[in-house]
Amino acid sequence: MTGRRRTSFLPRPVKTAALSAGALAACAALAVGCGVVPGVTGGSGDDTVTVMTWAPEKTTATNEPGMPAMAKAYARWVNAEGGLNGRKLRVLTCNDHNDTVDAAKCARRAVNEGAVAVVGSYSQHASSFLSPLESAGIPYIGGYGVTDDEFKSVLSYPVNGGQPALLAGLGEELGKSCGPVALIRPDTFAGDQLPVLFGSGLKAGGHSAAADLRADEDASEFAGQARQALRRASADPLNKGCVVPALDERTNTFMDSFRRQRDDYPTVRTASVLGSVDQSVIDATGGASGPYEGAYVTGWYPVASDARWGPMKKVIREHAFGDNRIDPADAGVQTTWIAYTVLKKVVESLDGEVSARTVRRALDDGVKVETGGLTPRLSWRFEDMTAVVDFPRVVNADVTFQVVREGRLVAARRGFVDVSKVLESNAY
Template identity: 70%
Template sequence: MTGTRRTRLFLPVRNRPDRSTVRGTRPRARSVALSAGALAACASLAVGCGVVPGTTGGSGDDPVTVMTWAPEQTAATNEPGMPAMAKAYARWVNSQGGINGRRLNVLTCNEKNDTVAAAKCAQRAVDEGAVAVVGSYSQHGRSYLSPLEAAGIPYIGGYGLTDDEFTSPLSFPVNGGQPALLAGLGEQLAKSCGPVVLVRPDSVVGDTMPVLLDAGLRTGPHATSTDELAAEDATQYEEQTRKALRQATADPARKGCVVPSLGDRTDTFMDSFRRAREDYPGVRTAGVLGSIDQSLIDRSGGTYDGTYVTGWYPEENDKRWNTMNKVIRKHAFGDNRIDPADPGVQTTWIAYTVLKAVVEELGDGEVSARTVRRTLDQGMKVTTGGLTPPLSWPFDDLVAPGGFARLVNANVTFQVVRKGRLVAARKGFVSVLKTLENATS
């Protein structure tokens, strides 16, 4: 199937439906029982089993319980740094007396890149009285949002992989997710590359990537990219590499670009690409943060020099990350799962910044799922030290591109790899709101 673009109507990223349901319908929230291990854990927690969902914040000195989940030790994309960052954040604020005197209690869960595991994580958040799920990663939006919506628990700062994160009234995204990254990358490449070849997973999430990338490419002379498919858990990419290089050199008058958007598998793809590239010296590479980051570049031995990269936030060495980096050094205790350059870690930091601002806004009042959600719905503005524009999600006044009703931050950053370092290719943020509107029209 590689090399052939599928004919399809555009839909924003959507997780795969249950086989037992008609395509396009939303399954009802399922009740997932606590495992024996979780039951045992409840006995040792000051808050947890038996409480009304989302009420652990209470008032006064009661702790504030939240959850962060992400896949770990799976065959596909993993984000172990996100729950690890959440724990480090909690240690930091608790060392300073908590938030308004309230201790922050962070629960973590391995989402396993699995619909059932994602639902179990969400149900555990409900059962243990979490007031929010914060800074988490999952491809299975409907699986985890159904239990959260049934309990009224807000989802703050997800990774932006599925359309549910940009449509659910309980979702409060802090970035433009995958849609903004791919649309922005298309804009970045529109005037810089000849033929553009996208190598991406053969999955429902992957199916939306060409549409978003092409929307950005159309801001220049391009019409579309060429689409190369690969298994989500592939272990070698020789065939895709050869085809991508041939297609990227189809126009000898212009330098083509190959765009691997394979998450954790990008490094594996680049091993094949590096060997085959000798016969195609003019071909450049490009990608989005999450598939290409500084730690990957450090291991590559120069493979990525000249690579165009689109991100959500300022580059890693920007001084606006200083506070986060200090917290990691002092409170992560050398946890090597936390990479400050990882956009998942950065998103978790920003999501907890939002949570902290909300709890401070509530003062000595009740901190619950209901009050957290209500505070955000009423249009509270959260500043993040310049890492994003001011964030606000007024329930009655959301203006966003069609299909992404909850998208409030359509800004991206353009970066490039020079001498082994990711640096700004263009100062400041670039809004891709208009491009996303064109993609969804």
Template identity: 70%
Template sequence: MTGRRRTRSTFLPWHHRFTRHVRSSALLAGALTASASLLAGCGVIPGTTGGSGDTSITVMTWAPEDTSATNKPGMPAFARAYARWINAQGGLGGRALKVLTCNDRNDSVGAAKCARRAVKEGAVAVVGSYSQYSDSFFPTLQGAGIPYIGGYGVTNAEFTSPLSYPVNGGQPALLAGLGRELSGVCGRVALVRPDTIAGDALPSLLDSGLDAGGHADATDQPAAEDATEYSAQAQKALAEATRGGGKGCVVPALGGRTSTFMDSFRRDDDASSVRTATVLGSVDQTVINSTGGAAGPYEGAYVTGWYPVASDARWNGMKKIISDEAFTDNRIEADDTGVQTTYIAYTVFKKVVESLGSGQVTADTVRSALDDGLRIETGGLTPTLRWQFADRLGSVGLPRLVNADVSLQVVRKGRLVAAKSGSVDVTATLESANLD
């Protein structure tokens, strides 16, 4: 494994701890004011001005679209719908919200271009976005002091950078929560994960939950993240999960390639002899729908998620926005975890602007409000959010992770439904994890 090329700045090995000596100039330099006028270009949502001049507030949402890997088109599409909706309500305190959107194209160059555009066009925050290339975009945001609110949670930097304000627990919380739940229902557990830097961190996270439940560690099976089929890996995982008797569990955590693995897995005659389980981000309702629903490979699978299931009434506010402003936009699904994350991120941003009253809304004032301990309620979709320089999980290298709640879901009749009521806080599980 020493000769593998590592290309993505996702969850780095846990011994690369976040250093607390962040230069103050990186935090404070270049605070930007909202633009007096927005440069013309695609992806801009027009709105009315508040008062005699243009007092609009500009933000950006980015995500990969039309690529051969992970795509999240619903996130920028929802951001545009949100802008139309909030502006129809009179804007944010009488100021129009202007949303820039950007396609990061799932590569480092695209991510860097998006960040530079955010700076150039006066964005006061990047809100509800997805990118695997934090090393490419965070330095640019940090140099301009632009906060990153509600990233999807796919990179280590989202849980370490002082300019990041995550709304969920990312892969750490999901895998720890999954291990904790599986410890009581599984025999042997086989993890199939990407042979990448991101994948290297996953076994320890899953094992932290298994260990908390007194279960043996999962067997670790790295696999190519860009494979077109996984027959050999499926056979090996089945052999590991069924060894020694008992109802074993196979846990594929291959991101966008999880469905490719599951397609290979279900073709094996022994597939029905084990349980399957995974995490949101590797599968969500849109993936289940596209792979056959109740007749597809995910039927009966356990899934850990960050939020309540999509049928929960707490999502009604998001669904109204979709209904009012994007009913015919098939990129936006209420079941899509990316869309849900973007909605929560814009909820956070709205609360921040409201807290500033009639004061100026800039990258600096937005960041200061968040850093000063502003407590944000999200209607029960998350616990109360409040970011400090280093929260409880700073001891394990995750100082910005403030929401470690996970929900256990299961696929029944082709739908993700709650397997049990409520959510579980896995902060203590992660605190006791051996992540070095």
């Protein structure tokens, strides 16, 4: 860092506070919590800023090991540069195992260990982890956006439009060019929202609803769903149909089944969203000769080859120590980077105490975060939020359209596309 004296991370005496049982009960009753619970510190007398990042790892369903790994690399980098405004960044990580009980355990650990925020995380179990965070007043910064609750809780500060924006944007784009459309999605509570979101985009593009095909979240093969999808998408011989798998990392398994049957349906095209498809998936399925060639893919951010990812890639090279869990093209890793960019800006905006309360106040009061063009400028004041009834915390409804050309995921058009109007006009 230039122009700033490097501050050592020698510990100062830590002040603790105890709450009576009655005061604790009163705190838990408040929607946003008191921000102070037994064991939570982080005031002006503490030189360490503690946060947590969680994600599922080593499960039979969705896994995002790169997110906590990216958080650790970020901490090593920022601490080597003098910390956050001179304070050492301490990152706790937790595996929620795609399980409601473990997700709640991660949240309770964040509370017990004095985290001032949960940053850049992934979990499908918002109903389990938000309650402990809300009781303690701990903000949730930059969740992956896989659940509706992340766009409703007053303690959630999303950095992207989540699955709502991706599905609505993809639907609008395909609605202009596809014949019959078949959507394949997980048979889960989170998956139940996808047809409605995707359908809102199709409607905006002048299209009818897609065929909704469900699949087990941890299925090992999808031959039946692939057959159904191909038949539905080829129902109109005059218009090329589209098959849209939205199965997170199980999309690769689906495409293996899809590819074996596709020769009988040569006119059917594919499309998906980042998180279900990235460059590594395209490479693994044959690149230019694979089933994704020509496919549209909707993302939140610029393509991984964009120069704006340079600072993140530099940190990965110099501070990840070859950790192969971190893929700079992974949307989860990218979200964690942006979420920690937010945290850094917030802490730098604070003159004194760094706590869950002061971090939350800075976010609510309108701290503005520039992300180097990876997103629009981010701010979470009431007036910055969209008018989407079902997703009131959305402050960034921009998406990017990408396409697979010669086996590479490249930008289909320049810049971002704002899909907030689609979400607003088709709220459910």
